[in-house]
Structures are given as structure tokens and as C-alpha cells.
Amino acid sequence: MTKGFFITGTDTGVGKTFVAAALAAYLKQQGQDVGVFKPMMSGIQREHPHSDAFLLKTMSGDTNPVEQINPFQFDEPLAPYLAAKRAQREVSFVQLVEAWHQVRDSHAFFLVEGAGGLAVPMGPNYLVADVAKLIDLPLIVVARPNLGTINHTLLTLHFAQSKGLAVAGVLFNGYDPEAGDLAQDTNPSLLAEWSDVPVLGIIPRTEHHSAQALAKLVAECIDLEELYAHC
Numbered sequence: 001m002t003k004g005f006f007i008t009g010t011d012t013g014v015g016k017t018f019v020a021a022a023l024a025a026y027l028k029q030q031g032q033d034v035g036v037f038k039p040m041m042s043g044i045q046r047e048h049p050h051s052d053a054f055l056l057k058t059m060s061g062d063t064n065p066v067e068q069i070n071p072f073q074f075d076e077p078l079a080p081y082l083a084a085k086r087a088q089r090e091v092s093f094v095q096l097v098e099a100w101h102q103v104r105d106s107h108a109f110f111l112v113e114g115a116g117g118l119a120v121p122m123g124p125n126y127l128v129a130d131v132a133k134l135i136d137l138p139l140i141v142v143a144r145p146n147l148g149t150i151n152h153t154l155l156t157l158h159f160a161q162s163k164g165l166a167v168a169g170v171l172f173n174g175y176d177p178e179a180g181d182l183a184q185d186t187n188p189s190l191l192a193e194w195s196d197v198p199v200l201g202i203i204p205r206t207e208h209h210s211a212q213a214l215a216k217l218v219a220e221c222i223d224l225e226e227l228y229a230h231c
């Protein structure tokens with residue numbers, strides 16, 4: 001039985017890779033065997049040092065080939081389904097299932113990253129949420145910390161519930177005390193009033209992205225007891 005988390009977000013660019021890489025770095029530092037899987041990636045080459053696949057592989061130490069970690073890669077920075085279509089390609093749900101089955105027994109614990117938010121088209125008839133349902137790991141929802149995130153987060157949680165997806169919690173990522181945004185400080189308690197999904201933590205903006213710094217961030221900012229209660 002594979003354990004782990006499916007890292008999704010309220011949007012593209014909210015920090016899913018940042019959070020997944022940080023969790024991977026922390027778990028590796030704790031001596032855990034952690035696998036990573038990024039089914040589809042668009043807008044960057046696998047080998048680029050800033051690509052999701054490259055960062056997840058590096059921070060986790062996952063020895064699987066990067067082509068198995070990220071089986072489907074597309075060049076244009078678009079929803080994966082559209083990027084594939086414009087490249088005269090299409091990934092059927094069956095192909096995606098096969099790619100997951102190829103790696104899922106290689107580690108006892110997996111961190112899986114979607115693409116953008118839950119309702120992003122990944123194939124001709126399936127969304128990120130449908131892939132999350134297939135992989136069947138509880139979601140970590142990465143959200144922006146600032147004004148506007150309550151709507152995005154409640155919509156994401158509602159959609160996850162409508163798809164029957166288990167949610168471990170929400171992580172507010174990118175807190176910036178210099179932003180002068182009052183909502184950053186009120187959002188966690190406001191979300192707690194309107195959702196029973198736990199707030200797992202608030203991660204500050206940081207310029208320190210080394211494995212050691214990311215692992216420290218996880219230990220300091222994430223309620224790991226709450227998180228592990230869901231896996």
C-alpha cells in the first residue's frame with residue numbers, strides 16, 4: 001500500500017514544487033525512502049535545473065530515471081492537455097495509469113505533484129483531479145497567503161470534495177511580512193471558520209532553497225503530526 005501525498009494547489013505558480021521538494025528534502029534528511037512522481041510537466045525541459053522533475057529528483061534522491069519520474073513532458077507553457085495537442089500528441093488515461101504503475105512499487109512513500117490546480121485538463125477527457133483520484137493519496141493543497149486566496153482555496157476544497165478526494169490540509173506558502181497585506185494574518189483563521197480541512201502551516205518567502213534550508217523550513221513551519229495523521 002503506497003503512502004504519501006498528492007501535492008496540488010489553488011493555481012499554477014503557488015509553490016507545489018517548492019513544497020514537494022521541501023518535504024522530500026526533509027524526509028530524505030530523516031532517512032526515509034521517498035519517491036517522487038510528476039506525471040505531466042509543461043513549459044520546461046526535464047533536464048533544466050529549475051524544472052519540477054529535476055528539483056523533485058534532486059531533493060528526494062529518488063534514483064528512478066527522470067523519464068519515469070516525469071513520463072510526459074511538453075515544451076509549451078500551457079495546460080498539459082493543450083500543450084500535448086499542439087504538439088500532435090495525446091496521453092490517454094490508460095497511458096498515465098501505466099506510467100504510475102511502472103514506479104508506484106519502487107518506493108513505500110511517494111510525493112506526487114499535479115500541474116497547476118485541480119481542474120487543469122491533463123488529457124482529452126480527464127483533469128488533474130482525476131489523476132489524483134487514480135493515485136489515491138491524500139491531497140496537500142498549496143495556497144497563496146494573501147488577499148484573494150480564501151476564494152481560490154474554498155473553491156479548490158469544494159471541487160476536491162465533489163471528486164471524492166481526501167485532503168490532508170492546506171499550506172499557505174509565500175508569507176511576506178513586508179507585503180503590507182493584512183489578509184495574510186487573517187486568512188488561516190478565516191479558512192478554519194469556513195472549512196474543516198486543517199491548516200498545516202504557513203511557509204514564509206525565502207531566498208534559501210538548499211536541501212538543508214528547505215528541510216529546516218518543513219520542520220519549523222509544518223504541523224507534521226497533523227500531516228502524518230492523514231497518511
Ligand SMILES: Nc1ncnc2c1ncn2[C@@H]1O[C@H](COP(=O)(O)OP(=O)(O)OP(=O)(O)O)[C@@H](O)[C@H]1O
Nearest residue numbers: 009012013014015016017018115116174204205206
Ligand atoms: N516560499 C517560497 N519562497 C521563495 N520562493 C518561492 C516560495 N515558494 C515558491 N517559490 C518560487 O516561486 C516559483 C513558483 O513556485 P513553484 O514552481 O513551486 O510553483 P508550482 O505551483 O509548482 O508551479 P507549476 O504549476 O508551474 O508547477 C518558483 O520559482 C519557486 O522557487
Ligand SMILES: C[C@H](N)[C@H](N)CCCCCC(=O)O
Nearest residue numbers: 012042043077078079115116
Ligand atoms: C506551465 C505551468 N508551469 C504549468 N506546468 C501548467 C499550468 C496550467 C494552468 C492552466 C490554467 O489553470 O489556466
Ligand SMILES: [Mg+2]
Nearest residue numbers: 016017052113
Ligand atoms: Mg511545479
